[in-house]
Amino acid sequence: MKAEEPTDKKEKDIISNENDSEISEQDKIEPRYTQGKSPIIKSFIEMCGRHPFATGLFAILGLIGLIFSIYGFLVDRSESISTTKQIDLVVDSINQKIVESDPVTRDRSLKNPIELDLRGDHDNKYIDNIVFPASQNVIMKELKLSEAKSLMNNIIYSKDYSTYDPFYGFSVSSISNKGFVQIAPYLLIDVMKVKSIDEDLAGFYFGERGGGAILREFKANIFPKKGIQVAPMINATKGQYVNSIDYISLMPGEVEEFMLYLDFYPGFYYDLRIGLQIKFNGINSVIWDTNSFHRGVPSTKMPIYDFTSTKFNVKYHPDAEGFADYTDNFLERIHSDIDAYNSSRVFNMKMADLAGPVSPIQL
Numbered sequence: 064m065k066a067e068e069p070t071d072k073k074e075k076d077i078i079s080n081e082n083d084s085e086i087s088e089q090d091k092i093e094p095r096y097t098q099g100k101s102p103i104i105k106s107f108i109e110m111c112g113r114h115p116f117a118t119g120l121f122a123i124l125g126l127i128g129l130i131f132s133i134y135g136f137l138v139d140r141s142e143s144i145s146t147t148k149q150i151d152l153v154v155d156s157i158n159q160k161i162v163e164s165d166p167v168t169r170d171r172s173l174k175n176p177i178e179l180d181l182r183g184d185h186d187n188k189y190i191d192n193i194v195f196p197a198s199q200n201v202i203m204k205e206l207k208l209s210e211a212k213s214l215m216n217n218i219i220y221s222k223d224y225s226t227y228d229p230f231y232g233f234s235v236s237s238i239s240n241k242g243f244v245q246i247a248p249y250l251l252i253d254v255m256k257v258k259s260i261d262e263d264l265a266g267f268y269f270g271e272r273g274g275g276a277i278l279r280e281f282k283a284n285i286f287p288k289k290g291i292q293v294a295p296m297i298n299a300t301k302g303q304y305v306n307s308i309d310y311i312s313l314m315p316g317e318v319e320e321f322m323l324y325l326d327f328y329p330g331f332y333y334d335l336r337i338g339l340q341i342k343f344n345g346i347n348s349v350i351w352d353t354n355s356f357h358r359g360v361p362s363t364k365m366p367i368y369d370f371t372s373t374k375f376n377v378k379y380h381p382d383a384e385g386f387a388d389y390t391d392n393f394l395e396r397i398h399s400d401i402d403a404y405n406s407s408r409v410f411n412m413k414m415a416d417l418a419g420p421v422s423p424i425q426l
Contacts, residue, residue, distance in 0.1 A: 176244050176343045177313065179352050181233035193224040194361060194380065197265040202366040202375040211368050215267040225332055227360040227382045231323040233352070235339065237313035246311040247340040247410035249403070250281045250294040250323055251349060251417075256334035257287045260361050268369040268381050279311060282324040284396045285358075287331045290421030291412070294323055295403035304399075309409040310342075325358070328393055329383050332359035340415050347414035397423040 195218050206214065218224050237244050283294030296305040299322075313319065327333060335358065338351040360383045366375035401420055412419045 175348075175350055176237060176239040176242070177246075177339070177341060177350055178236045178238055179233055179339070179350065180236070181231060181337065181352050181354060190219060190226050190228070191270055192266065192268040192380075192382065193218060193226050194264045194266040194359075194365070195224040197263040197366060202265050202368075205374055206368065207373065208370070211267060212269070218267075225357055225359045227327065227358060227380070228356075229324060229326070229382070231325070231337065233321050233323075233337075234318055235313065235321055236318045237315055239315045239343070241315055242344055243315070244313040245342040245409075246313065248296045248305065248308050248310060248407055249340075249410075250283070250321075251338040251340060251412075252283050252285060252292045252294055252325070253336050253338060253351070254285065254289050254292060254333055254421075255336065255355065256332075257289055258332045258359075259287075260330050260332060260359060263365070264361055265366040265375060266361075266368070266380055268367055270370065270381065278319055279321045280324070281321065282326070282400075284326045284328075284393060284400060285333055285335070286328045286393070286397055286423055287333070288421055288424055291417060291419075293400055293404040293420045294325070295400055297324075299324070304403040306403070306406055309407070326393075326396075327358055327360060329360050329362035332357065334358075340410055340412065342410070342414075347410075349415045349417065394423060 193215060201214065235246070280297050280299045281294040282297045282299070283292055285292060296308060297303065298305055311319065323337065334355060336351055336355045338349045340347065340349050342348075360380050362383055364377050364379055367378055367380060368375045369381065401423070404420060
């Protein structure tokens, strides 16, 4: 049913005025999104939105804020990594204390349970002979013994020399706390480089050699071929191989003295290092001495200064005298060394991932 419309003109004007007044009141009410905000702030925001400089400024400030945020993240990350490392160090220290308090655990962590102390020419204290490039201003001089030794030391210092050292003494020490170390009854000689001697040389020879107490003796006949050669255990007094020992056993903290004798086929330089094959905690490995040695002796005559005279005389190097006869059976002795190695009942090189001794050549 429709509402009755006012018929009176006056009544219509009154209703119209009331509606206009209501609309006017609604216009005075602020929108919800501007309620509680100052007209100044509103005007400022509108101005910034219209002004390009203000817009650019705020963009730059936003970029600076982003850069500082990234920088803060990187700093926090760096500090986090540093803290993690410090925690790891503390944990490692605690684990190390635990290992040290338990000998069995400590032995399991040992990669190398022995120490080698090889006495050789790396400290220049045991050299009694050298050969060096011949120089007329040296070999033509008359020299006192003290002058000759001083000159020899200067050449050694320059490192332009070779030497022939027939034996090497060294200590082998166990650093395990509980486990025993087994050592193969042979030493390994890694010939890393061979070079023919084809230069004019001179030499000093004083022969100041001596021997100490020998507990374990080994000998090798080194021939001019790169690769690993063997030095079986011997009885130097009897001149025989020791075939009755399957391995050498080192108890925790024990020290043994080794002596290695080397015969070099003459006329070549040899660069070599010395190693021991061991078994520890059921694992076979090879421990190489950190020193390498440059060895060789000429097979021809050359000027030699020795303790018998005060000048250089042309002759064979004293360690090469008789080599013509000595080398006749060199190949036979090499084969004997390999046979002695093959007779080992407990150790062989394949256990330590080595192919075996190199085959001898026809000399």
